[in-house]
Amino acid sequence: MQVNKKFIAIFSIVMVAMLLAPSLQAKQTGISNVESGCTCHSGSPSSDVSPFMTLANGSALPDTYNAGETYSLLVGFTGGPADTEVVDRLNTGGFNLVAAKGTFASTDDSTQLMAGQLTHSESGNDQTSWAVDWTSPASGTSSFTLTVNSVNGDEQPSDADHWAQSTFTMSSMGGVAEPLEDADGLTVLFSAIILVMMLLFVAVVYIFYRMNPDGFSWAAFAPWIADWLTSTDHKKIGTLYFVAGLFYFVVGGVLALLMRTQLAIPGNDFLTKDEYNQFFTLHGTIMIFLAAMPMINGFANWIVPLQIGAKDLAFPRINAMAFWLNPVASVLIMSGIFSSNAADVGWTGYQPITSWVGTHPGATFWIAGQIMLVASSTLAGINFITTIASMRAPGMGWMQMPLFTWSILVSIMCLFISIPAFGIGLIEAFLDRTVATAFFNVSAGGDPVLWSHLFWYFGHPEVYVVILPAFGIVSEVLATSARRAIFGYRSMVYALAGIGFVSFIVYGHHMLTSGMSPALRFVMMVTTMAVAVPTGIKIFNWLKTMHGGSLVYRTHTLWALGFLVTFTLGGISGMFFPAISMNTHLHETYFVVAHFHYVLVGGVVFGLFAAIYYWYPKMTGRMLDERLGVIHFLIAFISYNGIFWPMHKLGLWGMTRRHHTYFLQANEYSDVIGTLPPEAAGWNMFITINAFIFGLSSVLMIINMIVSLIKGQKAPADPWGGWSFEWLTTSPPPTPSFDELPTLIDVNVHEEKEPNWLMRMMVPDDQEEVSN
């Protein structure tokens, strides 16, 4: 019962928060204050004042309007104290006019525009009617809300003044039937959230039911769900991280497909400019912060304690807190998308646009959400660094740690040291937006390039933060699949550490065109080129591992091999950017898009897919279906290259990124700046088709995971012949993760104690098809 009470308390707090949330001013006008504009004199409206609204010539307001036409209107009132008490016709009244659609213009000095609403000015105080101009919208019904004050002339707002409010409407001439009222963005957002919560609840109940169909009871459900919500077990939190990451992987993918639909043909109008800006901002933010990093954290949570032989992470409760900051942050980052007011600043949030008044209010929430993610990453960093530094099993020195754990350590170190700079930059930007500090305000002497420095000091290590774990995964997968130890273990560790160190001194190559000093640009050019050295060492070590071993082609092996190809290609295109002259030419083109998708999708996502196929049996105790896995790999690998390879060409032609559309040259001789050769249209359509194929192929993997979870073959403790500690426990592992802490001993000693131990690495041929 204790648990139930706590659960109810937390749930009711969340509910109260959601009820109060609409008072958040997510819209510029303020949700609780939409039509208040007027400072109405006295308490309730009076019936003796009657507002009117006519055309300027005095004829009645027509029922319909012509789209885009400007109407001269006359608004005013009759009756009230202004008519009966004021003798000299001074200080007689005021008005406020709000239109649901269309725009107002002030025609003389008796009226003024305030936040899109029209109201009287100081000099308009002495009138009882005012002339206004209204330009009609393209379509729809516009309702006008007119509020008037009839004033008795004593210059004091008091009960002696009277006021009234009326509504007038005009509809568009003929055409498409429009709903009477547009959906309110926040209503849609909260409806969507409630809908998603209900669907999520049904899904969770279904999972609970499937686990034990015969013993299902509601009494057992509450403790089960409370255990997931409050668990501090590293495996459960790892699963939560992973599921959250996978969910946002789908969300980011859908955004990408919407953008690709827009770009399929030149001059398309599927998305507006405004929508496109928000979509690419959220696509970038979601894919890096809400998809890739949680999924990596999921694997790190699951595997690192198992690989180093620890029962759990050092600070389990901090681990839970680091995760639970994520869902809240993701809601903040996404907020505004349903009311078309989400952040539209790019995932880099360049200044001064992020601190500019014209940026959507969603940018404030986007920054707030990112600050929470910074907190989450810091907490996770403390946890992992402490765990790896102080909780290794007896006998496991630094140079005996598996490479995946090494890669997590180096990547978390990079993240941990760099992310405070990002956090401080975000706080400065947040204060710029909320209390008008002047950090990035050019007119007050602020320097937008400072943001670029703070951001990229974090941003460049960040891309290594997501790629290094993929290196670790590929090292594990290739060594296991080649049925031998990794070639050049020490050089692999030094290369990882080298990449981690170099990542801090190369970030300037993102800013070569931002007006940095030439000396600094030259330094950044040289250091950036140096990144290729440790990366090259890793690539050759992987090749040599396969060369000396005897490769088994599992699905995870295929993904690792695919990673080698695509990551190397991405690395080669990356070598174009440090060259300053080349960078100036290629900056902000699709060549850049092609490059970083080759390393982020071909590197990180392929690595994560390999990890899913490799560790899924360990996590769930069920084997994945190999045949579906191979089909998934083949479709995804081919369509992936189909998406991003042609982008190199488009970039060289000058197609710019972050633009919602593009236009073609009329013929090969016309040379209008910014237009593309005619064949660019075909390539863009080709890319879009491939993008949809790639997106659909991921559905295969999700289906595979769900079906295998329910009726997959039971997995043995060590299905692939891996030799690190995680394969020593059962699949899935117990809680705490080891019944007895393992001890790492030398291979030869082990072989003496337990003859044929080494043979476990060599899976006999007749046992190879474990999954079928």
Add this chain to the structure above:
Amino acid sequence: MNEAMNNTIYSAGSLPIVLVGFAIIISGFLIWWRQDVSFEGHYEPKSAGVPFKNIDIRKVGIWVFLMSEMMVFSSLFSTYIRYRLGTESCQAILDNHSTFSNGVPFTPGDACWIPASYFIAGSHSESWTLSLGGFGLPDTLVPGAINTFALIISSFTVVMALQTAKREDLDADERSRKVRNYLAATLCLATLFLMLKMIEWFIGFNVGPFHAPSLMEDGYTIHNTAYPFAGSGHGEEHLTANLRLSASTFYVATGTHGAHVFGGIIGLSYMTFKAHRGGYSPSNAVSIEYFGLYWHFVDLVWVLVFPAFYLY
């Protein structure tokens, strides 16, 4: 566009949602503390392996956390150094006959740098030689100086609390009482620090011969675009300077430090309460050490913030 940027203040939210947020945070703290208050130190896991062998794992965690904190203040100092060195000082422009060093004439409302020390040291308005009987110490530096000593003494008292809690020779009651007193002294000094900071920012200082207006009254605010800067010894000449950048840098950097002190106050309140209930014994005294590490760090940051923002 610039005009719009200057005048826009976004409304970040409204009171109810803030209160809900506070309620959630406070309930989280209470639950955490309720579980900790009975902690007797019977299970304090030790680190294994190089390089932290046999050191408490929680202590390793605190040191790692301080590494991140170091980067937080490094970033703030980077911002400060960038703007301090990259923005011309108002005094230099005034001395140069209202002209920037590149020859562009200064127009009213342009940004230039007036360090906080100019207002804190008091040389702008008061005749600062009058204070301290003509010794020439700038007057409003007094609260800053008190603050510096308050933090250094509080670092000492927290160490004394740790040392006392570890003493086996005292009986439990006397030890608890002493530990509580030392922690309460630390708490008082931390509160004194924040109080003087508020006085310095908003209220103004007026005790005996030491008196000076607050930074608000001086017009050193993040919104001030027209500060009449007269410099030293120039009579009628003055600049109408935009102070937003130097004020932003000062308030956010010292404010972040203040936020850390505030976090320490929350932690200290709980620890004083726990000590009052007799919760600290030699077996779990290390908890005080973990807090002490953080507190020393906050102290050390002030030792850097003080010369950078108050003296220079």
